[in-house]
Amino acid sequence: MFITDVSIRRPVVAWVMSLILIIFGGFVFWELPVRELPDGIQPPVVQVQVDYKSASAEIIDQEITQKIEDVIGGAEGIKNIDSTSLNGRSSINVEFNTNIDLDDAANDIRERVSRVVDNLPSEADAPQILKQSAGFTTTMWVALSSPTWSDLDLGDYAERYLIDVFSSVPNVGRILVGGLRELSVRVWIDPIKLAANDLTIQEVEGALRNENVNLPAGTLEATNKDLNLNIDKSYSNIESIKQLPIKKSKEKVILLSDVAEVEFGPVSEKTLFTAQRKNALNLKTVGIGIYAKSGASTVELSKEVKKKIVEVNKALPEGLKLEIAFNRATYVGTAIEEVYKTLIIAFILVVAIIYLFLGNLKAVIVPAVALPVSLIGSFLGLYLFGLSINIFVLLSFILAIGIITDDSVIMTDAIYTRIENGETPLVAAYKGSKQITFAIIATTLILVAVFLPLVFIKGIAGTLFRETAIALSFSIIVSSFVALTLSPMLASKFLIKKPKNNFIVVGFDKAFKSFSTFYLETLEFWINKKKTISIFIILILAGSVFLFNYTTKELLPNEDRGSYLIIGQTDEGSSFEYTKDKAQQIENRLIPLLEAEDSPYQRLIMRVPGFGRSSTTYNSFIIIALLDDWKNRKKDSQTVMREAIGKIVSLPETLAFPISPQSIRVSSYNKPVQMVIYGSTYEELEGISNAVINKLRSNRNLSRIESDYTRNKPEVKLITNKIRANDLGVSTENIG
Structure with a gap:
């Protein structure tokens, strides 16, 4: 072959x-994103979220959810729409086909939602359009804690300074604050004093809105000067707010302090975030959740955030401490490090085996040099096809080591055989390479033909093995x-x-x-026993089919990810205080495990209410149990979780259960089977749903059978006497 001849002569x-392969391959290696799994495991999802405080789920569904569903239903590439109407929030998840670009999908949904914004209730917040992808879970939780600061001061400091600081870190997509008790001015109106002064809530609210403004008042022109006039609000502290005039009566001007108590307080008291660790319990804590941008490297983002934390800690006021409470990149980095170790061990074993068979140290140099050149050059393929360094790609390299070494070993063996027969190295290289070139090209084409079709597999399996197929195919071509x-x-x-000569x-x-x-x-003995061999092969095939049917099948095995989650909820309609008390009881049961001498636990993180759909329902909570580094504990996460399960599930009047997080979540909380039930009315839907659930619960192999449709939240219905209200001059809006 011409290129081989040129390489020998020149x-x-x-x-x-x-x-060129080494330099460019090494360069792009540092440019490739590092993540746990290939990009695109989860299909692109755009979430439309609208908050409407104090509105019931029925009102949310009628006034917001259905209107938005109608307008976004015609967007291109929609796979399904999942809508949830909760008290105070409408959440619509629009899942697209995997071939749809997430940014284009978000822009399309944003444009469609803007058409109906004017038709939504004026009291509702503006719709939020959020992009979700394979990395839509929080990459890190950073805890701001203090033994001396109040939770209000912590939340105010985090919101004023830290959110902007971490938002500026490259590849940060979104910031979520847990346990934030946002500082505000709270006005507690006394209804008796209000009635005594002949005032209504609307008048007090109107006075607060009209007085708390900054307005331009035009300009004042004088000789050689132009001055801007501003009517500045004069309410800069609690005392000045108390003096705000509400209404003038015949005798005096009624002030805000005459009918209300004014003080600093949180915007909402219904949130709790705690981060318990050894020797540091019950500290006031605010959590900052950091989301990675779609397609960003989890490991690289973690490194950048760690650098930023070091910088911020130097400038923090006395009594504050900022530290990492949870880092998803820890598992990813450890898993990839283990794969690198396996890669090195495989390389050493391959070189050792070649040496044992050839018995010539110089003969080992050829495949030993060719192997790393082929591997490093393969990173060019990852870069050209827009792939990432992940566990599946690195596992494909481990598999490729044996394959890509074959070409060099075959070439070396062909040349060395001719040298042993008396030819000079140069002549042997020239003739031996000609002898083996066709075989190398043929095996390369066959291997590529075997692996490349994996690219065309659909679904999650196709996404997982697409990068493996490309990496393997490209590495085989480079090795050839x-x-x-x-x-x-x-x-x-x-x-x-x-x-x-070496005795080994x-x-x-x-x-x-x-x-x-x-x-x-042995071959001579068995080669004539055709019937025996045939029967043996048939039995092996039959046994394989039989065992395959009874072997457990799963997409990915259970992993020790260094943590487990506790998902909990109380009865529908439970108050925040009641749920918080139950969550803290479970936390108190786990704290002795955290403080034990040989404890495998590192930290406990608790949030009330929970995340996701549960974030607006005060009867939910979540506890994240973080475990020590794998090398510092003897038990895996499944064993630790089983030891704690009795303390978790036995709390009365609370449904709480531990789960082990997995790499791929096929549904909420890793429930592998879901079904959608249709009905013409909600009453019919509820009846069918209950019948299906009762039938499923008769199967002992199924557990945690739940429906996302509930109508159990207690409420008080106000029936207005329209005639009486009209006589009193009170509208339904005023009553509401």
């Missing part, structure tokens, strides 16, 4: 081509190129005929020859 050409250029050039320079190699050679003799004798 060694510089082979060296330059190999150096190296075997046809670098390997024969190195063989012509380094290979010499040398007897096997000699011993291995004797053992191998003995095994070969044994194999030949």
Whole structure:
């Protein structure tokens, strides 16, 4: 082959081509994003979220959810729409096909929602359009804690300074604050004093809105000067707010302090975030959740956030401490590090085996040099196809080591055999390479034809193995190129005929020859027993099919990710205080496990209410149990979780259960089976749903069977006497 001949006659050409592969491959290696799994495991999802405080789920559904559903239903590439109407919030998840660009989908949904914004209730917040992808879970939780500061001061400091600081970190997509008790001015109106002064709530609210403004008042023109006039609000502290005039009566001006108590307080008291760790319990804590942008590297983002935390800690006021409470990149980095170790071990084993068979140290140099050149050059393929460094890609490299070494070994063996027969290294390289070139090209095409079709598999399996197929195919092509250029050039320079003198190699050679003799004798014995061999093969095939049907099948095995979650809820309609008390009881049961001498626990993080759909229902909570580093504990996460399960599930009047997080969440909380039930009315839907649930619960192999449709939240219905209200001059809006 021409390129092989040139490489042998002009060694510089082979060296330059190999150096190009090494330099560019090494350069793009540092540019490739690092993540746990291939991008696109979860399909692109756009979430439309609208908050309407104090509105019931029925009102949310009628006034917001249905209107938005109608207008976004025609967007291109929609796979399904999942809508949830909760008290105070409408959440619509629009899932698109995997071939749809997330940014284009979000822009399309944003444009469609803007058409109906004017038709939504004026009291509702503006719709939020959020992009979700494979990395839509929080990458990190950062805890701001203090033994001396109040939770109000912590929340105010985090909101004023830290949110903007972390938002500026590259590849940060969104910031979520947990346990934030946002500082505000709270006005507690006394209804008796209000009635005594002949005032209504609307008048007090109107006075607060009209007085708390900054307005331009035009300009004042004078000789040689133009002055801007501003009517500035004069309410800059609690005392000035208390003096705000509400209404003038015949005798005096009624002030806000005459009918209300004014004080600083949180916007909402219905939120709690705690981060318990050894020797630091019950500190006032605010959590800052950091989301990675779609497609961003989890590991790189973690490194940048760690650098920012070091900078921020230097400038924090006395009594404050900022630290990482949860870092998803820890598991990702550890898992990828283990794969790198396996890669190195595989390389060493391959080189050792080649040495044992060839018995010539210089002969080992050829495949030993060709192997890293092929692997490093393969990173160019990842970069060109827009892939990332993840566990599946690295596992494909481990698999590729044995495959890509074959080409160089075959080339080296062909040349070395000719050298042993008396040819010079240069002649042997020239003739041996010609002899083996067609075989290398043929095996390359066959292997590519085997792996490349994996690209066309659909669904999650296709997404997982697409990058594996591309990485393997490209590495095989690169290895063939190296075997046809670098390997024969190195063989012509380094290979010499040398007897096997090393006692290890000699011993291995004797053992191998003995095994070969044994194999030949065994083969001669069995080769004529056709019926016995045929029956044996049939039994093996039948047994394999039988065992396959009874073998557990799953997309990915259970993993020790260094943590487990506790998902809990109380009865529908439970107050925040009641739910908080139940959550703290479970936390108190786990704290002795945290403080034990050989405790595998590192930290407990609790949030009330929970995340996601549960974030607006005060009867939910979540506890994240973070475990020590894998090398510092003897028990895996499943064992630790089983030991704690009795303390978790036995709390009365509370439904709480631990789950082990997985790499791929096929649904909420890793429930593998879901079904959608249709009905013409909610009453019919509820009846069908209850019947299906009762039927499913008769199957003992199923657990945690739940429906996302509930109508159990207690409420008080106000029935207005329209005639009486009209006589009193009170409208339904005023009553509301």
